Amino acid sequence: MTLPATQCLLRLHQEQPSLEDYQDGVSRWCKGCGDNAILAAVQRLCRDEALRPEKTVFVSGIGCSSRLPHYMKTYGFHGIHGRAFPVAEGIKMARPDLHVFVSTGDGDCCSIGAAHWIHAIRYNMNMTVMLHDNHIYGLTKNQVSPTSPIGLKSSTTPRGSELEALNPLSVTLGVQNVSFVAQAVDWVPEVMYDIMSAAFRHRGFSFVRIIQRCPEFLPEMFEPWLHDPQKTLLLTHQDGLQLSAGVTQTYKNQQQHDPSNIDRAREIASLEDPIPVGILYRNPEVPCYEDLRHPARMRTPDFIRAGFEMELDKVTVWPDEDLQTQGAGRATG
């Protein structure tokens, strides 16, 4: 039985995936870990976008954050510490047809993988990045991270850390070719979902920093924010987030912010209290590296052969050259 193309299309649209199509196993994160909220949001996103599981790859590095691919029923790549970005870039370059997501943590992205992070922003390859930022190393048990607040006591800073925290939003907004920067918090999951959805729909390197709680090592850190909705600043705009009545009722501290305004985005990025939540910056015009690099022509064996023979012609000594013909341009069989 053959179907007309339009009918196939219709059928595709009729396919209504469910959450179960993306859920694999039970997560092994601690109870109350913010990673669970991120997982739930991304599974919902996959379902709502009806992503084909075989065409979707979740790439991660090492750390609590990086276990996320194991709980997705898509392809996953749980690699090595700090190197999720270059792996994801290689995947995207080889296969622009795949949906690529990256799960990384504050240690993975902002410390051991910091060089790759900077350059990933610059490459602006089309992928959705979730920076699970809990301000602490969890998997290796309670060491200070680059985003830990100054003075934090940890296993490696028993008398309190000496350095100011690195601000992932400011850093990202400072790199050439930045095209999408947003911030979410795990205690407002509905808005986190909206932000991730916008990130996915942006064509380019969509960077979402998600402030998440670590109940094991920093159980108190965000208590003041949980108790006082005024300490969360929601960024809204007709080109940004539109909030539901429910959210608006609870989080009254709101601000209009045009995501095309990078200067204002940089100001907002440096706010620590209240914590800004929303889309700080979006520029759909920044070119993607994979588009710049991919050759226009299809790669066929004949195409490769022709290019190869042409190169050989330049360096060939022909037996019957008779010191007269030049090798270049000579046809070969």
Add this chain to the structure above:
Amino acid sequence: MNEVLAPVTGVGRKASQPAPAKEAVTLTEHIVEVISDSGEGAQRCGQSLGAIAARMGNGIWTTEIIPAEIQPPARSVAGASGIRIRMGSRRVTNGGDETDLVVAFNEQVLLGRVQAGELKHGATILLESMWREHRDPKIVASYAEVLKALHDDGYRVIEAPLEQECRKLVSDPHRGKNMFVLGMLCNIYSLELKLGREQVERIFGKKDEIVIRTNQQLLEAGWQWAEENLDFKYRIPAKRSAEPQIVVNGNTAIALGILASGMEICAMYPITPATSASHYLSDVFERVGGIVHQAEDEIAACAFAVGASYAGKCAVTITSGPGFSLKQEVIGLAVMAEIPLVVVNVQRGGPSTGQPTKMEQGDMLAACFGSHGDAPKVVIAASSIEDCFYSIITARKLAETFNMVVVVLSDASLATAQQPFPRPSFSEDWLAPPVDQSPVPEGAKPYDWDPVTGLTRRFVPGQPGGMHTLTGLAHDRLSHVAYDPASNEEGLRYRSLKLAALQRTLKTPPVFGEPEGDMLVVGWGSTKGAIEEAVERLSAEGLKVSSLHLQFIQPMPSGVKEIMGRFKGVMTVESNWSDRLEDEIIDESNRRYAALAMILRARTLVDVDCWSEARGEPIKPRAICDAVRERLKLGGGQR
């Protein structure tokens, strides 16, 4: 070459009088060097000479002499930059021993080569004479002093007014001198001037007509000057091969191999001496739909290649020693997750920055045993320029067949050496198959290891039903993270078995020379030509010496131990450090052997001796002959 010299006037003969008509002296081979300050074009001159001789049908091998700095101080002994060209009637497989004729652009760089012992006694030297009348009296004095010393040491020095002659044609002779010298050398070696003109066209093909014409005039002027002023001329009879040949260096051969292997993505980070392969590739790859990605660092380059390979397109990363160290963790990931990957290591002197422009075979053990934990990978060593090309095609195939990391070892001497080899005839079999996007049968597992070979089919993103999360952690057949002892050992067993499965398909390498005798010399990589030439010379002396050259280092083909058993002694010849037994505190119990000797001893339980040097330059056949003779005299290498 013992022809009679014309009378010498003064210290160096001033070549200004027209020379009498001359007969070309026939030689079987000659070694020529062109030595200059950096940036004077000596290498281009020498490469062109090699290319012309190759087109005549001569065997050639060119070796570049590269100072570590881009712009070392001018006129310094350490700054000698240039090229050696060995031309012969027969096929030439290595750079040979000392130089017969050298063209030097100043006396200081020449002195560098003389002090290094690179010139044959009595060698002919054509020396730029402009320094004789330089306005700096110190330079004039230095020039005169060196000239006298060289003459006293028995060299045949001929002063040549290179810049003065060039100035007749161009305003800045500094830049055109190399083509003038090329013309001289074409005359001296009776090479077709027409080929020289065409070579100039090839070099400057992208520039305008005036540039080409000017350089051709310089070439012709050089030829004419030599014709009129030199009283000698050589001819190295050439025989054109019946098959078309290509003339490229090792790095270009690697790049051509990448092109022909069907690989689509090369991720790299600049490092000497590997980078020129990527330069060439960057120029030509995209024309056939390939991509050279210059990553932010070596680790990223390797991870990028791993990502591309994982997604179905086997990729390559090219580096040299220090970069190879940096990639090791990612290589470990590729081993654990069984992702195909080709890693090219153009070895240089090390550790650390070592001698970035010089050769050493220093990374074999790092290639075999590097990375963390048990990380079995395939290690192939290219032994000639031709081998550089085919090794890459083999490597891609092996990587994809066995889902393994394949390391191809080259080195700085192969990287820049040129040697003709039969033009490869393209085969579609070389290319990678299209990315498999077929649905995965129900119940199939991502790591369904074959109990005998350890091989497993790989699921590539896009294949419906193949979804799994690949992990660098120990895992079971479902790619689930596994902490239990049985799963860990199961994975280790099958990843290791794949090497044995490959080994079963390998042929025992052929012995060069007699199948039995007093000494077997075992080598690997770029030393092949020099070792085999040494074996020929020693055999001609009546010594019972043969050699064996290993292309596959890991896994090592079977039969090597049996071959060793037919010789009284076995020694490796390698370009890396091994402890010298003459050092007071070195004995059998603490001696660190050269890399291959270490592996052979472990694998065969044969008391394999070694002789190695790490001078940063290709090993000369003469040095190998001396070492073997000495070992035989001492009764060495005996078990």
